[in-house]
Amino acid sequence: MSFSLPSRLLLVLVTLLLLFLCENAWARKPPPSRGSKGGQRARRFEDGPCGPGSVTDPDSLQYAIEKGKGGDMAAAETCLLAYIEERPEDVQALCLLSEVYARTQRFEKSSEAAEQALMVDPDSTESLFLKASALMAMHEYSTSREFFERALEIDPEHVNSMVNLGALLGHLNDHRAAVNVYRQALALAPDMWVAKHNYGTTLHSLKLFAQAREILQEVFDVNPGCFDCAMSLANALKETRENIKSKEMYEHALWRNPLSREAVLHLYTAMQELVDWDDRDIMFERVLNATRAQLEEGKVPTVNPYYSLLSPFGPEIMLKIALSHAQHAYDKVSSLLVDADLKRVPLPAGEGGKVNVAYMMADYRQHVTSHLIQTVFARHDASKVSAFAIALNGDDGGSFRRRIRESVGGDRFLELYGQSDAEIASRINQLSMHVLVDIDYNKERLTIMAFRPALLQVTWLAHPGTSGAKFVDYIVLDQVVAPPEHAQFVAERIVYMKHHYQVNDHRVCYPYDEVDRRALRRQEGLEEDALVVANFNGLYKIEPESFHIWRDGILRCKERGRGGGRGGGGEYFNLLDRS
Numbered sequence: 001m002s003f004s005l006p007s008r009l010l011l012v013l014v015t016l017l018l019l020f021l022c023e024n025a026w027a028r029k030p031p032p033s034r035g036s037k038g039g040q041r042a043r044r045f046e047d048g049p050c051g052p053g054s055v056t057d058p059d060s061l062q063y064a065i066e067k068g069k070g071g072d073m074a075a076a077e078t079c080l081l082a083y084i085e086e087r088p089e090d091v092q093a094l095c096l097l098s099e100v101y102a103r104t105q106r107f108e109k110s111s112e113a114a115e116q117a118l119m120v121d122p123d124s125t126e127s128l129f130l131k132a133s134a135l136m137a138m139h140e141y142s143t144s145r146e147f148f149e150r151a152l153e154i155d156p157e158h159v160n161s162m163v164n165l166g167a168l169l170g171h172l173n174d175h176r177a178a179v180n181v182y183r184q185a186l187a188l189a190p191d192m193w194v195a196k197h198n199y200g201t202t203l204h205s206l207k208l209f210a211q212a213r214e215i216l217q218e219v220f221d222v223n224p225g226c227f228d229c230a231m232s233l234a235n236a237l238k239e240t241r242e243n244i245k246s247k248e249m250y251e252h253a254l255w256r257n258p259l260s261r262e263a264v265l266h267l268y269t270a271m272q273e274l275v276d277w278d279d280r281d282i283m284f285e286r287v288l289n290a291t292r293a294q295l296e297e298g299k300v301p302t303v304n305p306y307y308s309l310l311s312p313f314g315p316e317i318m319l320k321i322a323l324s325h326a327q328h329a330y331d332k333v334s335s336l337l338v339d340a341d342l343k344r345v346p347l348p349a350g351e352g353g354k355v356n357v358a359y360m361m362a363d364y365r366q367h368v369t370s371h372l373i374q375t376v377f378a379r380h381d382a383s384k385v386s387a388f389a390i391a392l393n394g395d396d397g398g399s400f401r402r403r404i405r406e407s408v409g410g411d412r413f414l415e416l417y418g419q420s421d422a423e424i425a426s427r428i429n430q431l432s433m434h435v436l437v438d439i440d441y442n443k444e445r446l447t448i449m450a451f452r453p454a455l456l457q458v459t460w461l462a463h464p465g466t467s468g469a470k471f472v473d474y475i476v477l478d479q480v481v482a483p484p485e486h487a488q489f490v491a492e493r494i495v496y497m498k499h500h501y502q503v504n505d506h507r508v509c510y511p512y513d514e515v516d517r518r519a520l521r522r523q524e525g526l527e528e529d530a531l532v533v534a535n536f537n538g539l540y541k542i543e544p545e546s547f548h549i550w551r552d553g554i555l556r557c558k559e560r561g562r563g564g565g566r567g568g569g570g571e572y573f574n575l576l577d578r579s
Contacts, residue, residue, distance in 0.1 A: 061093060073100050089120045091127065098130040102137070110134040125155040133164050136171075142335045144168060159185045163195045170202050171332065173447060174420035178202045193219050193229075201232050206418065207362075207393065209239040220249075227257045234266065243273045261290035265302040272310070272540040280544070284311060295320050300328045309465050310541055315489040322468025322491065329446040330471065336422050337451065342429040344455045354386045356433050358414075358454070361440035361462070362392035368536070369440050369462050370400035375505045377408040388412045390428065392445060425451035438472075459492065464501060466490040477501050 060083055068076035080097045087093060094117035101110035111134035117127035132147030148165040151158050162185035169178035182199035189195060200215035213236040220229045234249035247270035254263040268283045287303065294301045295317075303311075305322040313321070348354060357380070363369045377387045389408045394417045395401060405413040416424050425448050428436060436454035438446075440462040449457050450471050459467050460476040467475070468491045475492040478501040487494055512520070518528055526532065533554050535542070 061090075061096075064093075064096065068096070068100060068103075073104050076100050077104075088116075091117045091121050091124050094120070095124070095126045095130060098127075098134070102130065102134060105137075107134045107137040111138070123154050125151045125158045125161065128154070129158065129161045129164070132161065136164065136168050139331060140335060141168060141172060141332075142339075157188055159189045159192060159195070162188075163192070163198060166195075166198055166202070169420075170198070170205065172336075172420060172422075173205075173445060175202050175205045176418040177420070179206070193222055193226075197226075197229055197232060200236070204232070204236055204239065207239075209236060212236045213240050213242075225256065227253055227260065227263075230256060231263065231266065234270070238270065238273065243270065246270050247274060247276075261294060262302045264290050268311075269307065269540065273538075275539050275542065277544055287311065288313070288317075291317065291321065295324060300324050305465055305468060306463050309463075310543075312543075315486050319466060319468065319489040319491070322466045324468070326446065326467055326469035326472075326491075329469065330450045333421055333447050333450050340422060340425065340451055342425060342451060342453055344452070345432040345434060347434055347455065354384060355435065356386045356388065356431060357435040357437065358388040358390050358428060358431070358433050359437045359439050360390040360392065360428075360448070361438065362445065363440045363462075364389065364391040364401045364404060365393055365396040366398040366400055370404060371506075372461070372502065372504055373439070374400060374403040375407050375508050376503055377404065386412070388414060388431065388433070390414045390416055390424070392424070393417055421445065421447045421451065424448050425453040428453040438467075458495075461502065466492060 060079060064076045064079035064083065067073075067079065077097065077100045080093055080100065084090065084093050084097060094113050098110045098113035098117070101107070101113060111131055114127050114131035114134060117124055118131060121127065128147050128151035132144045132151065135141075135144035135147065145165065145168055148161050148168065151161040152165070155161075162181050166178040166181040166185070169175070169181065179199065179202050182195055182202060185192065185195040186199060196215060197219045200212045200219060203209075203215065204212035213233070216229070216233040216236050220226070220233045223229045230249055230253035234246050234253060237243075237246035237249060247267065250263060250267040250270050254260060254267055257263060264283075264286050268287045271277075271280070271283060291301045291303055291313075301321050301324055303313075303321060304325055305318070308318045308321050345356075359373075359377070361369060377389065380387045387408055389404055389412065391401075391414065395415070414427065416427060419427070424445075428448075429451075433454040435456045435458060436449065437458045437460055438449060439460055446467060446469060449469065452471055456474065457472050458474045458476065459472055464477055464481040466489065470491070472492050474495050475490060476495045476497060477490075478497045478499065481501060482490060482494060482496075521528055521530070533550070535550065
């Protein structure tokens with residue numbers, strides 16, 4: 001269970017690399033400075049912001065560098081401003097000032113200082129890099145990418161530009177392209193831990209969890225004091241089912257940064273994974289307070305809409321969480337929407353026209369959602385509907401994916417794994433899609449629907465809660481999971497199913513007769529008439545209240561019951577202890 005993207009926030013990625021750049025910039029001795037424009041008088045300080053001597057002397061620039069190296073950004077800024085007043089065409093000084101602004105998160109000023117340097121030297125790779133990084137932090141992604149690519153045209157081995165370009169591509173969910181960029185950077189600078197960290201988190205986003213875990217462990221071993229390295233490793237450990245180690249790593253991260261709301265939220269989920277309910281109410285109170293604070297500050301909450309369903313949040317704050325994440329998804333791709341040039345196709349008129357419906361998810365694999373829908377596609381009325389499956393994940397070679405591909409037809413099962421949001425949206429639009437259904441609410445790819453590639457857009461099945469998105473028209477629910485009195489907390493128009501919003505075709509996929517069923521019971525050591533009580537959920541979905549009901553039901557049952565659980569370690573034994 002996770003509350004946030006494994007690749008962390010884009011601002012964190014930018015800041016990490018700018019810190020790395022600043023450390024190197026502050027460490028290097030400046031070359032001899034250019035002379036100031038004729039006639040300008042050099043001011044002198046007995047013991048001023050630039051130390052003794054003239055602000056135009058190279059020593060005064062070195063003084064600013066030493067202040068920056070020591071973390072005194074205010075002193076470095078004061079000295080650099082005085083120096084640049086006398087030498088307005090000194091590119092290095094302008095770049096250092098841009099770095100000071102970036103390090104103090106004043107990205108608009110950072111962009112202006114880099115732009116001033118580019119007016120002096122349009123081919124300065126350092127200036128291009130700083131300009132691109134500032135634009136990326138201000139969410140001007142298309143322009144930012146142009147500056148990164150320009151820097152790499154001039155200097156194909158400018159590693160800093162490679163790494164932040166990779167961060168930009170990852171932010172836009174173009175993870176395969178990001179991986180290639182990081183590999184190029186690491187070939188040039190194999191010990192650059194920021195590049196290796198981002199490479200590991202990008203592999204995580206591609207669901208290559210074992211590889212990500214190995215790389216992120218290496219990064220953490222070199223940088224045990226790095227909070228972001230600890231958080232990323234903890235996320236990877238969670239995905240490789242090393243839940244105890246994951247919890248310990250979140251605890252380490254929280255120890256490194258006790259005020260981190262994100263660490264608190266992740267530690268809470270790690271405890272849920274382990275069925276560690278000790279101090280659960282206290283931990284959730286911290287989670288709730290952290291989430292409220294993020295919303296009040298206009299920040300995207302670490303907890304996402306799907307996982308808000310698994311904790312005792314109220315409906316009002318759940319809607320606020322969803323609205324915030326949906327707006328963030330839209331903002332991520334807003335600069336790309338103008339160039340997308342997607343056209344909406346009207347619904348067919350008359351009796352002969354077919355409606356094109358696409359079901360999109362990243363879990364066409366051995367997963368519960370695929371288990372539920374294996375033969376759903378073949379149940380459409382082929383005279384009225386053309387059904388498509390859009391796979392955002394790679395082929396795991398499993399039976400679920402094979403059955404779905406056979407059910408929908410190979411030519412309508414689209415393999416779009418690894419493609420960017422814009423590419424996927426364009427492909428959907430090219431198919432003249434009337435209805436796009438997101439069936440697993442893929443947390444990282446809501447951005448695809450922000451492009452509006454289909455006439456009508458719907459969420460259904462895996463996430464029985466609002467997406468909060470203005471670009472999602474309908475949600476399919478029932479009156480149990482979404483009582484009519486709670487409709488005000490759902491951003492979409494609700495399509496109520498008569499009985500249950502979920503579909504289940506296990507009788508078609510597993511048509512056991514009575515003989516087979518008895519044989520299976522004997523194989524499992526069960527009596528033929530025994531009542532079997534089981535839970536096939538991840539343990540993190542079990543709350544104390546529901547578990548106690550489940551336990552009491554078994555204890556009251558006269559028939560012999562058998563409870564099954566899934567878990568590779570302490571979490572299963574914690575559950576047994578509570579029985």
